[in-house]
Amino acid sequence: MGYDALLWLSFGGPEGPDDVMPFLENVTRGRGVPRERLLEVAEHYRHFGGVSPINKLNRDAMAAVEKQLSAAGMDLPVHFGNRNWHPMVEDTLASLTSDGAQRVLVFPTSAYGGYSACRQYDEDIERARASVGDGAPELVKIRQFFDHPLFVSAVADGVRAAHASLGNEPGIRTVFTAHSVPDSADRASGPPSEGGRRYSRQIAEAARLVAAEAGIAEYDVVWQSRSGPPQVPWLEPDIVDHIDALHSSGVPGVVVSPIGFVSDHLEVIWDLDNEAAERAAEHGMAFARAATAGSDPRFAELVVELIREHTHGAEPRKLSSFPVAGCTVNGAPCAIGCCEPAKRPGR
Numbered sequence: 001m002g003y004d005a006l007l008w009l010s011f012g013g014p015e016g017p018d019d020v021m022p023f024l025e026n027v028t029r030g031r032g033v034p035r036e037r038l039l040e041v042a043e044h045y046r047h048f049g050g051v052s053p054i055n056k057l058n059r060d061a062m063a064a065v066e067k068q069l070s071a072a073g074m075d076l077p078v079h080f081g082n083r084n085w086h087p088m089v090e091d092t093l094a095s096l097t098s099d100g101a102q103r104v105l106v107f108p109t110s111a112y113g114g115y116s117a118c119r120q121y122d123e124d125i126e127r128a129r130a131s132v133g134d135g136a137p138e139l140v141k142i143r144q145f146f147d148h149p150l151f152v153s154a155v156a157d158g159v160r161a162a163h164a165s166l167g168n169e170p171g172i173r174t175v176f177t178a179h180s181v182p183d184s185a186d187r188a189s190g191p192p193s194e195g196g197r198r199y200s201r202q203i204a205e206a207a208r209l210v211a212a213e214a215g216i217a218e219y220d221v222v223w224q225s226r227s228g229p230p231q232v233p234w235l236e237p238d239i240v241d242h243i244d245a246l247h248s249s250g251v252p253g254v255v256v257s258p259i260g261f262v263s264d265h266l267e268v269i270w271d272l273d274n275e276a277a278e279r280a281a282e283h284g285m286a287f288a289r290a291a292t293a294g295s296d297p298r299f300a301e302l303v304v305e306l307i308r309e310h311t312h313g314a315e316p317r318k319l320s321s322f323p324v325a326g327c328t329v330n331g332a333p334c335a336i337g338c339c340e341p342a343k344r345p346g347r
């Protein structure tokens with residue numbers, strides 16, 4: 001049986017100043033993020049007129065995918081739905097249902113496993129189906145793709161271009177970043193038989209693959225955009241602290257590749273292009289931020305290939321030996337214990 005549509009499932013972001021606080025309240029509801037952190041992040045959004053680039057970046061990427069789908073003669077309309085801001089996934093699914101859709105593929109805009117990057121999108125699927133009620137279509141989620149050759153080569157080209165922009169000077173360190181998560185969430189991610197830490201291990205593996213493709217021997221993997229109360233341990237070190245450490249050890253500059261994200265959304269343009277770049281400048285270090293994969297033509301090609309795994313039984317291409325995960329039906333978890341939400345301290 002075929003599919004009636006592709007649901008492009010993303011995080012969402014505000015599209016004007018009045019959206020900022022309600023958006024942040026949606027993101028952090030029940031998550032124990034301190035009020036001060038919320039107000040601080042609201043300032044980051046206000047710096048850009050209250051508009052996150054994320055929705056436009058998603059719409060552009062969707063248009064690129066639609067173009068490639070129609071060029072391939074595949075009749076699969078693409079619909080946009082978000083977890084935290086309009087168009088909300090509940091509304092998109094309601095309209096797909098009234099259009100008569102019975103089976104829908106879901107592309108979540110994250111390459112990785114773990115609670116925030118994978119399981120929470122399953123929860124969005126469950127919540128949207130529950131809100132539609134009887135007659136909700138079957139929702140089949142597309143797998144994690146952190147080790148797909150098209151993802152790896154798009155990120156690697158971004159890293160190469162960033163080094164070229166600094167004149168390929170020797171000694172410039174390549175630093176990969178991903179969104180920090182509570183250490184407890186990382187430990188709890190993935191099936192226990194794999195030893196947990198599916199999220200950070202996949203990030204490390206993607207970094208290794210990209211560095212190998214770009215011919216980079218020395219690199220680091222660090223974290224960014226930490227929130228949550230300071231007494232709760234999150235993955236470390238933070239990119240800004242890491243720039244201090246590199247400076248102390250005499251490193252003349254950095255190329256920062258946000259490998260944990262698929263687009264240049266607000267956490268990339270604020271936390272890296274602003275905060276990390278500023279710290280590097282204070283130390284007199286060279287700084288270049290590598291592009292994310294989402295705007296590369298290979299990203300649309302990647303999405304179409306992932307779709308074809310479902311519609312044409314295409315063989316999954318992957319460069320690591322990690323198990324294929326994340327491809328679940330109607331928001332079911334990947335496997336017993338896989339990507340379970342971590343118990344959040346202070347909740």
Ligand SMILES: CC1=C(CCC(=O)O)c2cc3nc(cc4[nH]c(cc5[nH]c(cc1n2)c(C)c5CCC(=O)O)c(CCC(=O)O)c4C)C(CCC(=O)O)=C3C
Nearest residue numbers: 011013027031041052054110116117179181227265266267
């Ligand atoms: C792993 C991960 C990804 C990557 C996977 C994926 O891409 O899905 C990601 C993406 C994103 N995170 C984003 C924004 C925010 N994340 C927050 C808070 C949090 N993120 C977390 C993790 C992740 N986040 C966590 C553990 C929290 C703590 C609260 C909680 O447990 O939920 C907060 C609250 C304020 C703050 O504390 O920073 C905001 C505003 C945006 C949109 C940016 C834009 O608007 O352009 C995007 C794409």
Ligand SMILES: [Fe+2]
Nearest residue numbers: 116179225267
């Ligand atoms: Fe986040």
